[in-house]
Amino acid sequence: MDNLKLTIALIVSVFLQWTLRNIAEPLAYVDLPLIIIVYAALQRDALKAVLFGSIAGLAIDALSGGLLGANGFSKTLIAFIVSELARRVYMDNLLLRIPVIAGASLLDDLVYYGLHRLLGQEPNVPIAATISYTLIGTTIAGTLIYFLLDLSMAQRSRKPRREMFPARRQTRRRNPIRLGK
Amino acid sequence: MVERSQKEVWRLTPWLVILLLLANFVLMAFDAREIGSGRRVIRVWGQTGADFVQSPVTTLTTSLSGYFGSIANLRSAQTENDDLKQKVQELQIEIKGKEELTAENERLKALLDLKDKSKIGVLPARIIGRDPSIWFDSSIINKGSLNGVKLNMPVVTNGGLVGRVTAVGPLTSQIDLITRDKSGVGGVVGEIGNSNALGVVSGTSKRDLVEMRYVSGSVEVKPGQMVYTTGQDGIYPAGLRIGEIVDVITGTATTPHRIFIRPAAGLDSMREVAVLLYEPPVKSEFEQKLPNATKAEKK
Numbered sequence: 001m002d003n004l005k006l007t008i009a010l011i012v013s014v015f016l017q018w019t020l021r022n023i024a025e026p027l028a029y030v031d032l033p034l035i036i037i038v039y040a041a042l043q044r045d046a047l048k049a050v051l052f053g054s055i056a057g058l059a060i061d062a063l064s065g066g067l068l069g070a071n072g073f074s075k076t077l078i079a080f081i082v083s084e085l086a087r088r089v090y091m092d093n094l095l096l097r098i099p100v101i102a103g104a105s106l107l108d109d110l111v112y113y114g115l116h117r118l119l120g121q122e123p124n125v126p127i128a129a130t131i132s133y134t135l136i137g138t139t140i141a142g143t144l145i146y147f148l149l150d151l152s153m154a155q156r157s158r159k160p161r162r163e164m165f166p167a168r169r170q171t172r173r174r175n176p177i178r179l180g181k
Numbered sequence: 182m183v184e185r186s187q188k189e190v191w192r193l194t195p196w197l198v199i200l201l202l203l204a205n206f207v208l209m210a211f212d213a214r215e216i217g218s219g220r221r222v223i224r225v226w227g228q229t230g231a232d233f234v235q236s237p238v239t240t241l242t243t244s245l246s247g248y249f250g251s252i253a254n255l256r257s258a259q260t261e262n263d264d265l266k267q268k269v270q271e272l273q274i275e276i277k278g279k280e281e282l283t284a285e286n287e288r289l290k291a292l293l294d295l296k297d298k299s300k301i302g303v304l305p306a307r308i309i310g311r312d313p314s315i316w317f318d319s320s321i322i323n324k325g326s327l328n329g330v331k332l333n334m335p336v337v338t339n340g341g342l343v344g345r346v347t348a349v350g351p352l353t354s355q356i357d358l359i360t361r362d363k364s365g366v367g368g369v370v371g372e373i374g375n376s377n378a379l380g381v382v383s384g385t386s387k388r389d390l391v392e393m394r395y396v397s398g399s400v401e402v403k404p405g406q407m408v409y410t411t412g413q414d415g416i417y418p419a420g421l422r423i424g425e426i427v428d429v430i431t432g433t434a435t436t437p438h439r440i441f442i443r444p445a446a447g448l449d450s451m452r453e454v455a456v457l458l459y460e461p462p463v464k465s466e467f468e469q470k471l472p473n474a475t476k477a478e479k480k
Contacts, residue, residue: 018231019238021311025449028315046194054201058208062227065312065319065347065357069208076205080198087191112316119213123316124362124384130315 002153003048009149010036010052014059029130029137031105033060035145037075038104041082042091053079066112067121074111078104094146101142105135225350228310228321232353235310236323243452301418302458304328306336308451309353318358318388318448324456325352333416335457341422341445342366342410343454354456358448359391359423360384367414368393368423370406370440378402379411382423382442389449391424393440398432408442415461 013032020027033056041049057072064071082104091097109131116122208223310321324330326349336343336356344364348355359366362384370378370393380396393408406426412419422445430439 015234017313018310019235019242021313022235022239022309023242028311028313045190047190047197050194050198050201054205057205058223059227060313062224063231063310063312063321063355064314065317065355065361066314067209068212068224069205071314073202073205073209076198076201080194083194112314115209116316119209121213122362124360124386125316125388126386134315 002043005152006036006040006043006048006052010040010056014056017060018063026133026137029133030141031108031134031138032141032145033057034075034078034104034108034138035101035142037079038082038097038101038142039146039149041079042086042097042100044083044086046080046083046087049079049083050076053077066116066123067119070112070115073115074108077111078108081107094143094150097146098139098143101146102135102139105138105142106131109134224348224355228348228353228355229325229350231321232309232323232350235321239307239309302329304330304456304458306354306454306456308454318360319347320356320358322354322356322454322456323352325350325354327351329458330354330456331460335417335421335459336454337421337457338446338451338454340447341424342417343446343448343451345416346456356454358384359444360388360448365414366417366423367411368408368442369411370396370400370402370408370426373409373411373419376400378438379413380437380440381414382408385441389443390427391442391444393426393442394437396432396438396440398436398438399434400438402426402429402431402438402440404429407445408440415464418457418459418461 010033013036017032020030020032037049037053037056040052043049053075054072057075058069060071061068082100085091085100091100113123113127113131212224304324306322306324308320309323312319322336330346330349332346332349334346336345342359344356344358344361346354347357357364359382364383366382368380368382369376370380378396378400380393382391382393385392396402404426408423408426410417410419410421410423424442424444424446426440427443428441430441432438
C-alpha cells in the first residue's frame with residue numbers, strides 16, 4: 001500500500017513539475033520529484049529509489065531544454081547515495097531529514113550543471129543564485145512534504161508524535177527501594 | 182510477486198545503478214550530438230504525452246488568472262476608457278494621412294511592376310509549458326508537425342523575435358528562446374542596407390538581456406537604437422525586431438563593440454506566439470560546396 005502511495009506521489013510530483021512554472025516562475029525552484037526520490041531512498045528501498053530517480057529524471061528531461069538523461073543521471077546517483085546513507089545511519093525522524101534533502105538538492109544541481117558543462121551545453125543562468133534558490137525552495141517544500149507523507153503512510157500515522165523528533169536521552173531512575181533504605 | 186531479501190537487494194542495487202547511470206550518460210551524449218538535427222525522438226514523444234496534462238492545466242490557470250485579472254482591472258477601466266477615446270480620435274486623423282500614402286505607394290509599385298514576394302505564413306500558437314527545470318528557458322507550444330511546423334522555424338510575438346523551433350512532435354513543438362547562449366541570430370543595428378553594424382546576437386547569463394558580438398569598433402552605436410535580423414543566418418527572415426540597445430562597451434579600431442540588448446518580445450510574460458512558416462532560401466550549389474557550409478551527411 002505504501003509502495004502504491006509513493007508511486008502516486010512520484011507521478012503527481014512529475015506532473016506538477018511540468019506545469020507549476022506556467023503558474024508562477026519561483027515554483028520552478030522547488031524540485032518536487034527529487035523530494036519524493038529522497039523520501040523513497042530514506043525508506044531503505046534502494047531498488048525502488050534508483051528506479052524512481054531514473055524514471056522521474058527522464059520525464060523531466062523530456063520537456064526540458066537541457067540534455068536528455070542529465071536529470072536521470074543526477075537523480076539516480078542521489079537516490080543511491082541517500083539509500084546507502086539511510087542503510088548506515090538512522091534517519092527516521094523529520095529533523096534529520098532536513099540536512100539530507102538540502103544536501104541532495106545541492107548535489108543534484110552540481111551534478112546536473114557539471115554534466116552539461118562536460119558535454120558543452122552550459123546553461124546560461126547565474127549558477128550560485130540558481131543553486132541557492134533551489135536549495136532553499138526544495139528544502140522548505142521537502143520538509144513540509146515529508147511531514148505530510150509521514151502522516152499519510154498507514155503505519156507511520158499510528159506512531160506517537162514524539163517519535164518524529166529525535167528521542168531525548170532519558171536518565172535512569174534510581175531504585176526506589178534502595179532510596180527508601 | 183518475487184520477494185527479495187534485503188541482502189539480495191543490497192547486492193543487486195550497485196549493478197542496477199551502474200547500468201542506469203551508463204544508460205543515462207549514453208542518452209546524454211547522443212542528445213548532445215543530435216541537438217541541432219531534430220532527430221530527438223524520445224523528447225518529441227515525451228512532449229506529446231505531456232501535452233495531455235499540460236494543455237488542460239494551462240487552460241485552467243490562464244482562465245482563472247484572466248478572471249481575477251479582469252476583476253482587478255475594473256477599477257482602472259474608466260480612466261483607461263477616457264484615454265482610449267482620445268487615442269481613437271488621434272488615430273483616425275493619422276489613418277486618413279496614411280490612406281493617402283498607401284494609395285501613393287500602390288500607384289508607385291504598379292508603376293515599377295514590383296510584386297510582394299516577402300509574404301510569410303503565420304501560425305498562431307499558445308504556450309502550454311515552460312521548461313520544468315530552472316536551468317533552461319525553452320517553452321512548449323501547442324502546434325506541431327500536423328499543423329505545418331518544421332524544425333528551425335522562427336517564432337515571434339507582436340513585440341519581436343522570440344526564438345526558433347528546436348524539436349517538433351505531431352501535436353507540440355519545443356522552442357528555444359534567443360536568450361539561450363547557443364542561439365545565434367544574425368543582427369544589424371538600425372535599418373538594413375543603411376547600417377554596417379552587423380553582428381551575432383546570443384544569450385547572456387541574464388534572462389532579460391542578449392549580447393551582440395563582432396560589431397566593428399569603428400561603427401558608431403548608441404543605446405536606444407533598435408536591432409533587427411539580417412536574414413543572413415539561414416534561419417530567420419530579415420527585418421524582425423530583436424530588441425533595443427541598452428548598453429554598449431565601446432570597442433576600438435581593432436576590437437569589436439560589446440552591445441547589450443533588451444529583447445523586444447516580452448519573453449517572461451508571453452502566452453501566445455506565432456510561428457513563421459518560413460523556410461530559408463536554398464543555398465546555391467557553389468555555396469553548398471564551401472567547407473563548413475553545411476554539416477556533412479552521415480554515411
